[in-house]
Amino acid sequence: xxxxxxxxxxxxxxxxxxxxxxxxxxxxxxxxxxxxxxxxxxxxxxxxxxxxxxxxxxxxxxxxxxxxxxxxxxxxxxxxxxxxxxxxxxxxxxxxxxxxxxxxxxxxxxxxxxxxxxxxxxxxxxxxxxxxxxxxxxxxxxxxxxxxxxxxxxxxxxxxxxxxxxxxxxxxxxxxxxxxxx
Numbered sequence: 001x002x003x004x005x006x007x008x009x010x011x012x013x014x015x016x017x018x019x020x021x022x023x024x025x026x027x028x029x030x031x032x033x034x035x036x037x038x039x040x041x042x043x044x045x046x047x048x049x050x051x052x053x054x055x056x057x058x059x060x061x062x063x064x065x066x067x068x069x070x071x072x073x074x075x076x077x078x079x080x081x082x083x084x085x086x087x088x089x090x091x092x093x094x095x096x097x098x099x100x101x102x103x104x105x106x107x108x109x110x111x112x113x114x115x116x117x118x119x120x121x122x123x124x125x126x127x128x129x130x131x132x133x134x135x136x137x138x139x140x141x142x143x144x145x146x147x148x149x150x151x152x153x154x155x156x157x158x159x160x161x162x163x164x165x166x167x168x169x170x171x172x173x174x175x176x177x178x179x180x181x182x
Contacts, residue, residue, distance in 0.1 A: 037088075037122035039100045046088055046098065046122055053088060061088065064111075070098075077105050085114065088122070095159070097129050097166065098122040121170070131156060132163025 035048045047054045053061045053073040061073040070091040077085050083106040089099040100122050103114035123129045126148050134144050141153035141160070150156050 035094050035127075036125045037098050038125070039098075039122040040120035046100070048090060048094070053090060055086070055088075077109075095124060095127040095162075097124055097127060128159055128163035128166055130163070131159035132167060135160045135163075 034050075037046045037048070038044075039046060044056060047058075053063075053071075055061050055075055059075070061075050064072045064074040064087070066072065070089050073088045073090060075086040075088075077083070083104060085103045085105050087101045087103065089101070091098065098121075100120045101116055102118040103111075104117045105114050107113040107115065121129075123133075131144050131148060134147060135141070135156075139147070141156040144150070144160065145152050145156035148156070148159070150159065
């Protein structure tokens with residue numbers, strides 16, 4: 001009898017879980033379908049629309065490859081004498097920050113020959129870091145939710161928490177890099 005009850009509970013639990021859809025991190029109001037990233041301290045922005053990435057002057061960047069970090073879009077050298085390439089690593093989550101890497105391409109045309117000369121974080125407008133920055137500058141969860149068009153303080157709290165986690169991870173990685181130098 002106990003085994004039959006356990007079997008019934010397992011089957012009903014599996015049936016209940018099977019009908020649920022996976023939660024999404026996209027804002028259904030359409031705000032994040034087009035993401036705008038501000039890279040570093042400069043006024044340079046990168047725009048992501050429906051799987052395409054546009055750099056300066058609305059130049060569409062080529063998708064080079066994909067890995068666990070996300071989609072890698074590269075602004076390839078435009079001539080044989082150009083000694084610089086820029087790569088944007090766009091994560092799968094539209095609310096997470098992207099990475100901009102600048103390469104010295106003077107050693108060859110193959111990506112294996114390139115050397116990283118600069119790396120910057122590109123903060124997405126309305127993303128996790130944006131919510132965390134607003135909160136750390138004194139905004140309440142209600143104000144963050146209102147400014148970013150979120151569904152209330154609980155969603156704003158989750159966004160701030162994820163932004164804090166990303167900031168801590170970034171500091172930890174920088175600390176490891178710093179200690180490796182010595």
